[in-house]
Amino acid sequence: xxxxxxxxxxxxxxxxxxxxxxxxxxxxxxxxxxxxxxxxxxxxxxxxxxxxxxxxxxxxxxxxxxxxxxxxxxxxxxxxxxxxxxxxxxxxxxxxxxxxxxxxxxxxxxxxxxxxxxxxxxxxxxxxxxxxxxxxxxxxxxxxxxxxxxxxxxxxxxxxxxxxxxxxxxxxxxxxxxxxxxxxxxxxxxxxxxxxxxxxxxxxxxxxxxxxxxxxxxxxxxxxxxxxxxxxxxxxxxxxxxxxxxxxxxxxxxxxxxxxxxxxxxxxxxxxxxxxxxxxxxxxxxxxxxxxxxx
Amino acid sequence: xxxxxxxxxxxxxxxxxxxxxxxxxxxxxxxxxxxxxxxxxxxxxxxxxxxxxxxxxxxxxxxxxxxxxxxxxxxxxxxxxxxxxxxxxxxxxxxxxxxxxxxxxxxxxxxxxxxxxxxxxxxxxxxxxxxxxxxxxxxxxxxxxxxxxxxxxxxxxxxxxxxxxxxxxxxxxxxxxxxxxxxxxxxxxxxxxxxxxxxxxxxxxxxxxxxxxxxxxxxxxxxxxxxxxxxxxxxxxxxxxxxxxxxxxxxxxxxxxxxxxxxxxxxxxxxxxxxxxxxxxxxxxxxxxxxxxxxxxxxxxx
Numbered sequence: 001x002x003x004x005x006x007x008x009x010x011x012x013x014x015x016x017x018x019x020x021x022x023x024x025x026x027x028x029x030x031x032x033x034x035x036x037x038x039x040x041x042x043x044x045x046x047x048x049x050x051x052x053x054x055x056x057x058x059x060x061x062x063x064x065x066x067x068x069x070x071x072x073x074x075x076x077x078x079x080x081x082x083x084x085x086x087x088x089x090x091x092x093x094x095x096x097x098x099x100x101x102x103x104x105x106x107x108x109x110x111x112x113x114x115x116x117x118x119x120x121x122x123x124x125x126x127x128x129x130x131x132x133x134x135x136x137x138x139x140x141x142x143x144x145x146x147x148x149x150x151x152x153x154x155x156x157x158x159x160x161x162x163x164x165x166x167x168x169x170x171x172x173x174x175x176x177x178x179x180x181x182x183x184x185x186x187x188x189x190x191x192x193x194x195x196x197x198x199x200x201x202x203x204x205x206x207x208x209x210x211x212x213x214x215x216x217x218x219x220x221x222x223x224x225x226x227x228x229x230x231x232x233x234x235x236x237x238x239x240x241x242x243x244x245x246x247x248x249x250x251x252x253x254x255x256x257x258x259x260x261x262x263x264x265x266x267x268x269x270x271x272x273x274x275x276x277x278x279x280x281x282x283x284x285x286x287x288x289x290x291x292x293x294x295x
Numbered sequence: 296x297x298x299x300x301x302x303x304x305x306x307x308x309x310x311x312x313x314x315x316x317x318x319x320x321x322x323x324x325x326x327x328x329x330x331x332x333x334x335x336x337x338x339x340x341x342x343x344x345x346x347x348x349x350x351x352x353x354x355x356x357x358x359x360x361x362x363x364x365x366x367x368x369x370x371x372x373x374x375x376x377x378x379x380x381x382x383x384x385x386x387x388x389x390x391x392x393x394x395x396x397x398x399x400x401x402x403x404x405x406x407x408x409x410x411x412x413x414x415x416x417x418x419x420x421x422x423x424x425x426x427x428x429x430x431x432x433x434x435x436x437x438x439x440x441x442x443x444x445x446x447x448x449x450x451x452x453x454x455x456x457x458x459x460x461x462x463x464x465x466x467x468x469x470x471x472x473x474x475x476x477x478x479x480x481x482x483x484x485x486x487x488x489x490x491x492x493x494x495x496x497x498x499x500x501x502x503x504x505x506x507x508x509x510x511x512x513x514x515x516x517x518x519x520x521x522x523x524x525x526x527x528x529x530x531x532x533x534x535x536x537x538x539x540x541x542x543x544x545x546x547x548x549x550x551x552x553x554x555x556x557x558x559x560x561x562x563x564x565x566x567x568x569x570x571x572x573x574x575x576x577x578x579x580x581x582x583x584x585x586x587x588x589x590x591x592x593x594x595x596x597x
Contacts, residue, residue, distance in 0.1 A: 108391040115392045122359060123392040125383040133349035134384065137356020140341070141318060141364075162346035166353065169344070 002182060002236050004254035007211035012220055013263045020066065021267050024215055025260065026276050028062035031081040032257065033284040034090055037292075038080070038097065039246045046291055047097060049110045054081040056240035056252060057179055059260055061085040063215035064147065067222040068175055071145040073121035074135035076128060076154060077112030078179075088116035090287055098291065129157030132176070136163045139172040145229070149177045152234075153184030155197045161204075164232070168205045173229040175222065176201065181239040186249075201232035208232035213256050216263075301462035303436035304333040304401075307443050308365060312339030318357050320350065321367030321401075330369060330403070331462045347373055351380035358385065358396040358452070370414040371404040371456065378421065385452040386427035395450035399443070404458040404484065404536060406578040409571045416564060416577070417484055417535075419456035420542040423513045430513040432456040432484040432536075437467045438510050456512070458485045458536060470521065471506040476528040477593055479505040479521070481551070483512065483543060484536035485579045486562075492582035497589060504589070509533075512543050515550060522555055529596050531559035532589065536579040539563030562588050 013021060035055045042051050054061075058081040065085040075082045083093055088104065096103030097111055105115055105123060115123035122138075124131050128150070135148035150160070155178045167174050178197055182189050201208035207228075209221050213235050225231030238252045264273045298306070311317035312335070320341045324334050334340065343350050354366040368377055385396040404417035423430050429451055433439040446453050468487060471494075482490045487508050497504060505528060507521045525531045531551055535544040544561035551559040562580050569577035580588070 105392050113391065115394070117392075117394070123388065123394070125380070125387065127379060127383055130352055130380055130384065133346075133352025134356040134359070134380065136349075137353035137358075138360050139356070140353065141357035141360035141362045144360075158348040159352060160349075162344055162349040163352070166344055166346075166349070 001210070004212055004256070004259070006236050007209060008214055008217055009220060012214070012216035013267055016216055016219065018267055018269060020219070021264055021269055022272060022276075024059070024062050024066060025264055025269075025273055026280070027065060027085045028059040028081075028215070028260070029277055030280040030283065031058040031062065031084040033280045034084055034093075034287070035080060037284045037288040039241070041288060041291060042246045044292065049097070049099065050244045051097065051111045051246070052077040052244055053241050053246065054078045056238045056256070057081065057181070057213065058085070059215040059256060060177075060179055060213055060218060060235055060237055063218040064177065064222060067219035068145070068147055068226060071120070071147045071175075072135065072138050072142070073116075073119065073147050074124070074131040074138070075121070075149040076124040076131050076151070078151070079114060079149070080111070082149065083114050083116050083119070083121055086116065086119045086121060088119050088121060090284075092116075094287060094291070129154035129159040133159050133163045136167050136172060136174060139167070139174045140170060143173065145226070146172070146174045147177065148174055149179065152178060152180035152182060152189055153192070156193060160197070161200060164201055164204050164206060167230045171230070175225060175229060176206070176232040178232070178234045179237050180234050181237050183239060183243070185243045196234070198232065198234045206230050206232050208234070210234045211236065213237040215260065297465050298436050299463055299465045300434065300436050300439055301332045303439050305335050307440070308333070309335035309337050311363070311365065312337050316362060318362045318364040319367065320354050320357065320364055322350070322369065324367055330367060331459060333462065334367070347376040348379070351377050352384070354398050355380050355384050355396055358398045359394065363397050363399070363447070365399045365401060367401045367403070369403055370410070371402045371417050371419075372414045374402055374418055374421075375413075381452065381454075382422070382425040382428070386425050389450065390427055396452055397446065397450045398452040399446050400452060400454045402454060402456055404456060406485075406536070407576055409573070411571050412569045415569050417456050417458065417537045419454060419484075419512060420537045420546070422454040423543055423546065428452050428454050429511070430454045430456065431511050432458070433510055434458065434461040434484065434487055434508075435464050435467045441510065456484060460485045460488055468508045470508055470518075472520065472524050473503050473505060476503045476505045476524060478502070478589055479507065479525040479528045479531045480589070481507045481509050481517070481521070481531065481533045481547060483509045483534065486534040486536050486585075489579060489582045490534060490585055493585040493589070496582070496586055500590070502589060502593065509547070512547070515547050517551070517554075525551060525557055525559070526555045528557070530592060531555070531557055532592065533559060533561050534580055534585060535561075535563040537563055538566065540566045560592055
C-alpha cells in the first residue's frame, strides 16, 4: 500500500497550472532551505533544546497552504514547515529555536510546540494528538475552517476517534490530515496496529483518502474535500531526518523533492525554479548568518 | 428565602449562554435532573459524546475562540481522566503562548450513597498542584457569584470544586469569631456543613472555636482577621472533602503555620480506598469525627 505513487492522478500539475507550481515551489523550497539551515545550526551545537525537523514533508504543507488557506491551524511537533508555508515569520521561528524573547512563543515552546498568532496557528502542549480535539472544539465554537494535523503515531491516540466522531455528528468544517511517515520514533506502523485511520474516518462517515505526498495530489483532494467538510487525508510521506535531531537512518524511501523539481522542469519552469532556489537560499543564509558566524 | 446555589448556577449559566455568547459542554447534561437543576433549558448547550479524553480538548478549542465555555463534569472523580488538556493546555497556554484559555470547570463532588471508589469524593487538590489555574470551592449562592465574577473579569481557566450538598443552600455562611477561642478551624467544601453541625456539640462541651469558611483554595489568601484569630487561639485545623495526604488541607495548614507560627493540623479523607457498602465509604469527615479530632487535639495541647 505504502508507495511513492499511491493514488496519483496523471496530469494534475498541468491542470493546476504554472502559477500554482511556482508558488508551491517558492513556499516549499523556502521551508526546505530554512530546515537545512536549522540542521547546520544543530550540527554546530547552537541549540540547547530538542529539534524536530520537517525535512522530507515540507511540500505537504506547501500544498495545503495553497489549497486550504484562511483556516485555523492545529499541528504538533515537526511543524516548522507548516508554520512557514502558512506565512509564519521565519525570524520568529529562528528566535524561538534559539530560546529568545523575540521567538514566536518567547522561548517558552521551542521546536515542538510552535505557534503563529498572525497565521492563526495554535500551539501544542506536547501531548501527541491533543491538538485534534482542540481543533474540533475551535471549529465547533467558531464555524471557521480548521486544519487539524497529526502523524501516523498520534492518530492512534485516544483523542482521535471521539474527535472524528463528534466532527462527523456535528458536520464541522475540519480537514484532518495525517502525515504518515510509517514511524513512531523508530517503530513501524505494522508493528503497532492492523487498522487504517482512513477506514476509521470512513466508518464514521467522513470522506477519506489514502495518498502519497505528491503535492498536486494533496491539493486536488483538499480542494475537493473543502467543498463539503469534514474530510480526512492520510498522506504517505517520508521522514528524511530522525524524529528528533538531525541524524538519518540511511536513504529515504523516495525523494519527493527531486520529483517535484522534475515536474517543474516538465512544466517549463526550470530556470524560474533555479532562480527561486537561489533566492530562497540567499534569504535563509542571511536569516541565519549572525547565528552561524558566532561558531 | 433566597435563591439556592443550584438556582444561582442556573441563572448565571442561562445569562452566559443566552446573552454572553457562551457555551456549556458536558455529558448527559440535559438528562434526568439536568445536573441537580443547575442547567437551564436554552441555547448554547453542547451535549458531547462520552469521551473523557477528548472532551476537555473540545472545551479548550471553544475557549480559544473566545466563547468562555462552562465545562461540566458530573462526578469530580472523573477528573482523573479529564484533566490532561485542562492542566497541560488550558492552564499553561497563557504562560507558554500568551493565549489565555478561560474555561469555567464545574467539577461536581459527590460522595456516599454507594457511588464507589472512582466517582466518589472531591479531588481539587490535584488541580491546586498545577500552575495557571485558580481553584475555588463555593458552597453558597453568593460565593458562586463571587467565583463567576472573578472568571468573567479575568482570563484564567478556573477549577470550581462544587459539591452536590451545596445545591440546596439558600443562605450565606459568615465566618465566626469568638473571644479566647481554643481553636480556629478553616473549612473547605462540604466539610463546612459538617463543621457547623459539630460546632453546636463542641460548644456544649465548652470548646470555643473560630470558623473560617474557605472559598478560594488557590490562591489561598486568608483575611487578616482570620490570621489574627488563629494567632490568638491555641491552634488551627483545616478540614476538607478531599484526601488529607498531600491534599489541600495539609498544604493550607502548612501555609497557615508559616504565616502565624501556630500549630495547624489537617483533617480530610482517609488514605484508603472507598468502598460501596455504607461501612466502607470514605467521605468528608462527618461532625462526630470533627468533634473527636478537635477534642483530641485540644487534650494533647493541655
